[in-house]
Amino acid sequence: MSFDVDALLAELDLDAKARLLAGQDVWSLPGLPRIGLRSVVLSDGPVGVRGVRWSPDDPSVTLPSPTALAASWDPRLAVRAGRLLAQEARRKGVHVLLAPTVNLQRSPLGGRHFECYSEDPLLTGMIGAGYVTGVQDGGVAVTVKHFVANDFETERFTADVHLSERALRELYLAPFELIVRRAKPWGIMAAYNSVNGTTMTQHDELLNGVLRDEWGFDGFIVSDWLAARDTVASANGGLDVAMPGPRTVFGEQLAEAVRGGEVDEDVVDEMVRRVLLLAHRTGALGGGPTPWQSTVDGEAIAREIAHRSFVLLSNETGVLPLRAPQSIALIGALAADPKILGGGSATVFPEHIVSPLDGLRKAVPPSTDLAFAIGADPRTTLPPATDNFRLRATAKAADGTRLAEFPLREAKINWIGELPRGLDLATLASVEIEGTYLPERSGTHTFAVTGPGDLRLTVAGQTLFDGVNLPEGGDVFTSIMQVIEQRREVELTAGELVDVSLTYWIPSEMAEFARGTFAWVTFALGHRGPVLDPDAALDEAVALAGKSDVAVVVVGTTAEVESEGFDRTSLALPGRQDELVRRVAAANPNTVVVVNAGSPVELPWRDDVAAVLLTWFPGQAGGDALADVLFGREEPGGRLPTTWPAKLEDAPVTDVTPEEGVLEYGEGVYIGYSAYAKTETQPAYWFGHGLGYTTWVYEELDVYPDDEGGARVRVRVRNSGTRKGREVVQLYLAPTERGDRPPRWLVGFASVEAGPGESVESDIVVPPRSAEVWRDGWRHIAGEYVLEASHSYAQPRLSTRVVLQKIR
Structure with missing residues (x-):
């Protein structure tokens, strides 16, 4: 079928066009169907593709977290990750992936x-451009989010961010602009x-003015859910x-x-044009472009991204890689039950998880004895109950009628957004997790x-608990993300089968959430x-530890x-983990600490291990x-994508709480390494x-002008x-005359590989924007700069002075 958007638009009356712009669910x-348009399905990411059901019975390949992908410093690896996610999306009938998240890590407190x-x-x-390219290679759309300045969680639904035009342009809009221009999302x-x-879902200046008119974005803009x-x-x-629909x-x-x-109505017509273009691009209307077809091994790329992302922060004694101890x-509860992804809408359910304990058991040499101890549990x-439990979920109406039954792999229900097929919020009154448990001890x-x-x-x-479980104040909505737990103890005998039941009654407020169109049934x-x-x-x-x-x-x-x-x-x-590390390190000088965290944490014992x-x-x-990294089969390939403070008090930005609805980004352009350096x-x-x-020697740095007014650096x-x-x-650029600019900033990077004794060259483009600041428009700051080729922000290896004059 050919794609003639004008002809298709002419076939639609106003009501039909308006319906296309509100989700059907x-x-x-x-x-x-009369114009050949199939329903377009959207799904959460960014580490996997959930599909339309938030349930472990529909598993997804689960990649490392976005901070891990960024720690690879490899956009080509991000392309491959995106292609895997496009493959997963097509498998699940998904046309649009609600990712990537390209907000900045403004403060280490961002949840x-x-x-x-x-x-x-x-x-x-x-990294975002690589991810977008890979996903769209596979014929699946992205929604780069959250546009813009949504860099915190406290009151994020309603907060008004106040910031300078310069900070907005140079920091928070910058990754979106780069992705729009390079990857065309x-x-x-x-x-x-x-x-x-101005609320972002109606921000004419940024949506129409900057995004469309200035940057040339031709895609569709969707609201965050209920925004x-x-x-x-x-x-x-x-x-x-x-979104979400239908109301x-x-x-x-x-x-x-x-x-x-x-x-x-011309405005509506343009909105519909963009939705029809989306449908065409993703194959839901008129075929669309031919997607990239090769099959990606999900387990293999998940494993590769992981070891490429691991950052070896210190190795003073050379204990790593391990040499057949x-x-x-x-030691550690997270060794047996690791945190593999972050909570919230990024959650997906893998078919299996390889824990550190599992990985080391498979990889440890036959001559090495491996023993495990919990030590301290931070949770x-x-x-959720799993081992030796045989459970099912039973959905019931108000009169007790059984509406449906579902097998459970773990004792947890997460029906968020959409209920399982056959259920309706109007009739669902309760859900029961029921079954049996056979104690081992x-x-x-x-x-x-x-x-x-x-x-x-x-x-x-x-009956161990029978009551209301809500946070102080009784507001059901504040408990959607805030977990409140009630614990009870009971004496059980090994080998004696017992019945177990947990019934959850849907609060009336939750049944009416989003006017009855958005389910949120979550309990465990x-x-x-x-x-x-x-x-x-x-x-x-x-x-x-002392005898090992x-x-x-x-x-973590x-x-x-x-x-x-x-x-x-x-x-x-959390918990007594710092105490655990200190005591283990005192008992064994060969203590390796593995940090299972998504963003910075304090490591007060870092010099003692x-x-x-x-x-x-x-x-x-x-x-x-x-296991690959510990035993040296792979190198820890990551570099930090964010600066880690020694303690919270040292962090330059710790303000993530709005006051009277306003969050001031008063630090301007000084976040992260720029703020520490300042x-x-x-x-x-x-x-x-x-x-x-291994170790590296930086041998030569050469700079050549390019035709765009920037430079090529070898x-x-x-x-x-x-x-x-x-x-x-x-590559970092440092002005010899700073003015109101940071001491230096990242302007390019490249990853290289080489064998022992081998030399290798990298060719890095430094764009003209690198020497520009926003002052009522982009202004090139001509003059002398120091260009540094560095191992990290704080470790320049080679430098040269360059004079940057704007050519174009």
Whole structure:
């Protein structure tokens, strides 16, 4: 079928056009069979493709977190990740991926920063452009988000961000601009927040003026879910699609606004053109472009991205890679139950997870003894019941009628946005997790319930909890992202089967959420068997470490620390993990600490251990990748995409809480490494830092002008070590006369590989924008600069003086 958008548009009356701009449900746009338009399906990302069901019975390949992908400093790897996600999207019937997130890591307290790439706009834009290219190669659209200045979670639905035009242009708009110009995305997502007094879903100046008119963006703009608030202002302000459907500010309301003369029908026609173009590009209308066809091995690329992202922060004694120790003590609750991804809308469900314990058990040499101890458990809520439980979920109507049954792999229900097929919010009254449990050990078993609303827990014929589970104040909506847990204990005997039931009644407020169109049914049954008391668990771990050749301690954050929906209040590792590391390190000088966190945490013991390895949220294959790196089969290839403070007080930006609805970005252009350098504050680890298993000598730096007014830079480096390795060559530009500019900033980078003794060259383009600032428009600042080829922000290796004069 040919694609003639004008002809198709002519066949639609006003009501049909208006309907196309409001979702038909939570995750899709309506189809129009008479013009050949199929329904367009949207789905959350960015580490996997969930599909339209938020359920573990529809598994997804789960890649490492966006911070991990950015730590690779490799846009080509991001392209491959995007192609895998396009493959997953097509498998699940998804046309539009709601990713990538290219907001900046303005403050280390940002609760959702694991989903963002970096504190630096260039690195963010380059990785984001690679990701977008890969996804769209596969015929699947993206929605680059959240446009713009949605760099925090506290009051993010309503906050008004006040910032200077210069900061907006040089920092927060910059990655979006780079991606639009380089990768030409088919979609952008407008954020919840306001910018300088105007809500982003109706921000004519930024949506129409900057995004479309100035940058030439030709795709569609969709609201974040429930973000569109005003029919007329949103349509005239540049929004194309209001989600979720079917009752939004568009649809019938938009048609009435046109009939009332508040919105010109020509505006609606342009909105529909962009939606039809989206459908064409993704194959839902008229065939569309031929997508990239090669098959991507999801497990293999998940494992590769993981080890390419791991950042070796320190390795002072050379303990890594491990050289066939006779015994290894693996310590930490996260070694057995790691955090592989961040919480919130980025959540997907992998078919399997390789934990550090699993990975090391498979990889450890036959001559090496591997023993495990929990040591300290940082989790403040119990994990969902799984082992030795046989469970199902039963959905019921108000009169007790069974509406449907579903098998469960774990004791958790997450029906968010859309209910399973056959269920309706109008008739669903309760959901019960029910089944049996066969205890392996006698003693005190702890059960826990989470979920906002009325719950009743019964175990072995005893009612352990029957009441309302809401945060203080009783507001059901604040508990959507804020987990409130109730724990109860019961004595059970090994080998004696018991019945288990947890019933959840849907709160009336939740049933009416978004006028009955957006489900949010989420609750869980947690369980923990008899365990050592915390002091005994620590003692056991220390004793194990003391008699082992090497101790590997896995520490990190939890779902209660890093998630969408709230910002962090501390950078300290939760629980007694710092105490665990200190005591293990005192017992064993060969202590390797593995940090399983999505964004910066304090590491007060970092100088007291043999090595520190950062693995981020490493996705489903993280345990295999960890074994690869620990035993030296692969090099830890990552470099920090954000600066890590030694302690929270050293962080230059810690203000993430609006006051009277306003969040001031008063720091201007000084965030991340620029802010540390301006105040001469020494962080724990600088932006760009990361060690490998070899060493590099920087031999030559040459600069050539290019035809665009920028420069081409050639850097030759030599692998001076004894094994093959990878180096990330980073270029920084420092003005000899600073004025109101940072001391220096990233202007380009490239990754290279070489064997022992080999030299390799990188060719890096430095664009003209690198020497421009925003002063009522982009202004080139001519003059003398120092160009540095560096191993990290704080480790320049070669430098040369250049005079940059604007040519074009």
